[in-house]
Amino acid sequence: MNDLVLILAPRGRDAAIAAGLLGRHAIAARICTDVRDLAEHLDEGVGAVLLTEEALVGANASEIAGWVAGQESWSDIPFVVLGNGSRTPRTVAATERLAELGNVVLLERPLHAEAMLGAIRSSLKARARQFEVRDSARLSAAQNRILALAVEAAPLTTTLEAIVREVETLSTFGVIGSILLLSEDGSRLRHGAGPSLPAAYKDAIDGIEVGPAVGSCGTAVYRKEPVFAADISSDPLWVDFRDLALAHGLRACWSVPITSVEGEILGTFAMYHSEPREPVATDLIIVDFVVRTAGIVIARTRAEDNLRASEARYRQIVEGADEFAIVSLDPVGTITGWSSGATRLLGYSASEALGQTGGLFFTPEDQAxxxxxxxxxxxxxxxxxVNERWHVRKDGRRFWASGLTMPLAERDGGYVTIFRDRTAEHEAEAALRESEARLRFFGVLEERLFSAATADDAMRAAAEMLGQQINASRCAYADVDADNDRFWIRNDYTAPGIATSAGIYSLELFGPRAAAELRRGQTLIVRDVAGELGADEGRAMFQSIGIEAIVCCPLVKQGQLAAMMAVHQDVARDWSLSEIALIREVVERCWAHVERVGAEARLRESEERLRLAVENAEIGFWDVDVVNDLLIWPTRTKAMFGISADVPVTMADFYAGLHPDDLEATTAAYLAAADPVQRALYEVDYRTVGKEDGVLRWVAAKGRGVFDALGRCLRVAGTALDITARKQAEEALRDLNATLETRIAEAIAEREAAHEALRQSQKMEAMGQLTGGVAHDFNNLLTPIVGSLDMLQRKGVGTEREQRLIAGAAQSAERARVLVQRLLAFARRQPLQSVAVDIALLVAGMGDLVESTTGPQIKVVVNVASDLPSARADPNQLEMALLNLSVNARDAMPDGGTLRISARAEPVGANHRSGLSPGEYIRISVADTGSGMDEVTLARAIEPFFSTKGIGKGTGLGLSMVHGLVSQLGGGLTIQSRLDMGTNIELWLPVSATRAEGVPDHQRAAAGATHQGVALLVDDEEMVRMSTADMLAELGYAIIEANSAEEALRLLDSGTLVDIVVTDHLMPGMTGTDLALRVRLARPQLPILLVSGYAELEGIDAKLPRLTKPFRKDELAATLTSLLH
Known part of the structure; x- marks a missing residue:
């Protein structure tokens, strides 16, 4: 390009202003430091020089003029001189000296930016026009010289090299030119001309392929358009050639296809540069000149060469018979002659074949x-x-040819090839040989398949023979599951060194194409797995088991993929049609034998199942050969007639064995089945009388007659089944139906009894809830009464008469307290102190007490096992219950008798009379010889308030209390009694996991103990609190009273010192249990006693010591002593 402006100004500020102004208007500028710097950059790329007058003083003007005069290409460079307004003789002389040699524009001051820009732009345009005129003239002259060489018939290489040299001379940027010629088959580029290219580089690119990313030249031919690589180091098309180009100093390459007038691509012209560079207008003009000129030269040279060769060879080619192809070749094997027979046989016209290589009609494998x-x-x-081989027509079809090739006797040499089509004869011979081989192959295969005992043997034989026959790497036969997805290769044939593919596979893993084609019944044929299958078509799965080529023939039966035969090759393979047909036929034959073997196996299995079914069903067979008068009975049928297995039988044995009552009907049914007219179904039940054992049996027989074409009965055959058990069951069913009404009445009675028990249970529950609530209120009322009367008695207050009244009141209060306890026991809500109790010791210790209670007329017997384990119970409540039962026994024996109390360990199982869960229990029995109870009394014995003692003689809560107690302890109560024979009541208590402990000494001494200290008494009932305070005071305590748990906490929080806390449980606001928890957090060592008249234990900490209301002073003392020790 000629658009660079050089600036020379002694004052740097002037140069910078000028350069900035030009830059803002897209004009490239370079500031030179002095005249020599200017000279170094003065070349054809400079469009103008901008000078100030100060730069022309001294020897500068002469030096500049001398350099301009010495270079022809610089003589036309325009100079723009910026005047300073006061021109000196020296600057005027310098300006005139430049004007003599070049184009000078003088701009006088005052200077304007628009004037300077206008002068620079005009100078640049003038400079560009100068180059266009010069380049056009040079190109025209060069083209004339090149065409003159072509007219003189100079060698093509000479002419092409001349073109390249002209280009290199015309370019002002040090270009290196190259021409590559396209090979005849259009696949490669060969060296044509490149005189300035390094020899090693030319050798390396000679023969490069045409492709989408083969540098600039190979890509230009592939795309059929120019390819400009401005920077080889980063251009993606040069990946494979980048290091080669950079090593030879080549940094840019522009390549343009060279074409003939008809548009046929003949080669490429390339311009290489030593620096990265984009083409400009002048470059494109040069390129256009080269490709037009080279195209003309190459096309003309090739046409002349072909014409001369063709004329020379055709004189030696004899046009033979039409069935012969006659082809002439030059010494290197290029086709130069083509007969009409060749066109008929091969399909190529002469114009298509001429210039092609002799391998045009050879098979790819022969070419390789x-x-x-x-x-x-x-x-x-x-x-x-002489040769015989396969050749290929234009349409790709192959034919077998017989011919010969001979050298041509001429100056340039060459060859002539003559051949004809012998495909029919060759295929007939091959077909005959193949047919004989197939017959031998299938003969051996059938023998091996018929000798196969199992389906696996048949598959293994077929796979082995097929694999060896076609020289495959692997051959496998696979069964396909009913879901058409999984297939199973049990075993396979493999060539040496090939791994087995046996296993279970999912068809989907081999890609959608394979799965779809096989399910449709289409043979899957893949000649090259890597080339034909994509990543999503199962390629990886095939290759993972060593398959590079495969033929897989499916076998579809009844619309379902049933089996497959797969032949694998570990390399790509072009499967032939005969091979594919062979595989298909082997699949069909193998399947037929597999089905045969499977059918035989199924038949054996079916027969075995039938035998087992007959054996298990105890079915017998019979067969009457009417023609020969034979009766066939197996062992089981003989047994139905009481005949041994080894005894022969006849029809006489059949008739003799029938029960007399069934003989007539059975005989008539048999005759109807054997009658050609009736041909009835023989179906009858009859009785037999055993010939050898005399046993009566029932038999169900069924059968039909078999008749020939003339209607004669040949045989009657069928089955026999011993139905004796069924007949007996039917008889039992009839008897059962006869007693149905009685059994229904019994069931209704049982249901009514269950309903009555449910009503009784609900009534007991309701009464329990009522009595529990009433007992709670009585406890709170009785506590101050019992406490006060106890104190009055102990202090002996009043006269003797008053003491008797106090004693009577105390006795009534005690009876009320016992009544409340019974109510709680009945309601199963009494507070129990459940511990491990030594039952043997407890029962034995009650002997004297019971004797004193019952009187001398009743004999008391205590019988306790010595190794009796402990039971979980409240000992006080249990003693009360046993005493209550003993009193009831005494009352039942007014005239005397025996009362027996016993205890023993006894396991309880499922459905025990006690109704308890299975486990280990202790049974305590209280039995008497008294009056006993009738059924009505026994049914109501444990009802609350039910008594047989008369008004005023009993509360009716005794047995209710005992029943409630044992139930609350997790046990049970059972009663056996008969009128006038006595009663036995049993208490069942669960065995304790721990052993019972003896009574502590401090409890025995509790009654006489005295205490000291401060007691904090908490109760919301004033009367209860007052009575309890008096008792504590008598025991030696100083009393601090609180009417609520909250008040007690305030006293304790204020620092009040106490030694024990006695608190009621159920109070408004905070309960006694909550108070105890709060106190223990603050004073964990402070003893706490919980007093409660409430029946429920819910919300009460089981670890807290408890005293049940009402209580006396001695009971309070004993509890406190136990707590403090």
């Missing part, structure tokens, strides 16, 4: 093996080369 060149070499060596 260099067979065409070998034939020419044999012809040269022996004078002729």
């Amino acid at each position: 093996a260099n067979v065409p060149a070998q034939e020419m070499a044999r012809a040269t060596a022996k004078g002729r080369a």
Whole structure:
């Protein structure tokens, strides 16, 4: 390009202003430091020089003028001189000196930017026009010189090199030119001309392929358009050639296809540069000149060469019979002659074939093996080369040819090839050989398949023979599941060194194409797995088991993929049609034998199942041969007639074995089945009388007659089944139906009894809830009463009469307290102190007490096992319950008798009479010999308030209390009684996991103990609190009273010191249990006693010591003593 402006000004500020002004208007500028710097950059790329007058003083003007005069290409460079307004003789002389040699524009001051820009732009345009005129003239002259060489018939290489040199001379940027010629088959580029290219580079690119990313030249031919690589170091098309180009100093390459007038691509012209560079207008003009000129030269030279060669060879080619193809070749194997027979046989016209290589009609494999060149070499060596081989027509079809190749006797040499089509004869011979081989193959295969005992044996034999027959790497037969997805290769044939593919596979893993084609029944044929299958078509799965080529023939039965035969090759393979047909036929034959073997196996299995079914069903067979008068009975049928297995039978045995009552009907049914007219179904039940054992049996027989074409009965056959058990069951069913009404009445009675028990249970629950609530209120009322009366008695207050009244009141209060306890026991809500109790010790210790209670007229017997384990119970409540039962027994024996109390360990199982869960229990029995109870009394014995003692003689809560107690302890109560025979009541208590402990000494001494300290008494009932305070005071305590848990906490928080806390449980606001928890957090060592008249234990900490209301002083003392120790 000629648009660079050089600036020379002694004052740097002037140069900078000028350069900035030009830059803002897109004009490139360079500031030179002095005259020598200016000279170094003065070349054809400069469009103008901008000077100030000060730069022309001294020797500068002469030096500049001298350099301009010495270079022809610089003589036309325009100079723009900026005047300073006061011109001196020296500057005027310098300006005039430049004007003599070049184009000078003088701009006087005052200077304007527009004037300077206008002068610079005009100078640049003038400079550009100068180059266009010069370049056009130079190109025209160069083209004339090149065409003159072509007219003189100079060698093509000479002419092309002349073109390249002209280009290199015309360019002002040090270009290196190259012409590459396209090979005849259009696949490669060969060296044409490149005189200035390094020899090593030319050798390296000679023969490069045409492709989408083969540098600039190979890509230009592939795209059929110019390719400009401005920077080889970063251009993606130069990846494979980048290092080569850079190593030879080549940094840019522009390549343009060279075409003929008809548009045929003949080669490429390339311009290489030593620096990265984009083409400009002048470059494109040069390129256009080269490709037009080279195209004309190359096309003309090739046409002349072809014409001369063709004329020389056709004189030696004899146009033979139409069935012969006659082709002439030059010494290197290029087709130069083409007969009409060749066109008929091969399908190529002469224009299509001429100029092609002799391998045009050879098979790809022969071309790869260099067979065409070998034939020419044999012809040269022996004078002729006879051959028979496959050739390829234009449409790709192959034919078998017989012919010969001979050398041509002429100056330029060459060859002639003559051949004809012998496909029919060859295929007939091959077909005959193949047919014989197939017959032998299938003969052996059938023998092996018929000898196969199992389906696996048949598949293994077929796979092995097929694999060896077609020389495959692997051959496998696969069964396909019913879901058409999974297939199973049990075993396969493999060539040496090939791994087995046996296993279970999913069809989907082999890609959608394989799965779809096989399910449709289409043979899957893949000749090159890597080339034909994509990543999403199962390629990886095939290759993972070593498959590079495959033929897989499916076998579809009833619309379902049933089996497959797959032949694998570990390299790509072009499967032939005969091979594919062979595989298909093997699949069909193999399937037929697999089905045969499978059918035989299924038949054996079916027969075995039938045998087992008959055996298990105890079915017998019978067969009457009417023609020969034979009766066939197996062992089971003989047994139905009481005949041993080894005893022969006849029809006489059949009739003799029938029960007399069934003989007539059975005989008539048999005759109807054997009658050609009736041909009835023989179906009858009859009785038999055993011939040898006399046993009566029932038999169900069924059968039919078999008749010939004339209607004669040949045989009657069928089955027999021993139905004796069924007949007996039917008889039992009839008897059962007869007693149905009785059993229904019993069931209704049982249901009514269950309903009555449910009503009784609900009534007991309701009464329990009522009595529990009432007992709670009584406890709070009785506490101050019992406490006060106890104190009055102990202090002996009043006269003797008053003491008797106090004693009577105390006795009534005690009876009320016992009544409340019974109510709570009945309601199963009494507070129990459940511990491990030594039952043997407890029962034995009650003997004297019971004797004193019952009187001398009743004998008391205590019987306790010595190894009796402990039971979980409240000992006080249990003693009360046993005493209550003993009193009831005494009352039942007014005239005396025996009361027996016993205890023993006894396991309880499922459905025990006690209704308890299975486990280990202790049974305590209280039995008497008294009056006993009738059923009505026994049914109501544990009802609350039910008594047989009369008004005023009993509360009716005794048995209710005992029942509630044992139930609350997790046990049970059972009663056996008969009128006038006595009663036995059993208490069932669960065995304790721990052993019972003895009574501590401090409890025995509790009654006489005294205490000291401060007691904090908490109760919301004033009367209860007052009574309890008096008892504590008598025991030696100083009392601090609080009417609520909140008040007690305030006293403790204020620092009040106490030694024990006695608190009621159920109070408004905070409960006694909550108070205890709060106190223990603050004073964990402070003893706390919880007093409660409430029946429920919910919300009460089980670890807290408890005292049940009402209580006396001695009971309070004993509890406190136990707590403090």
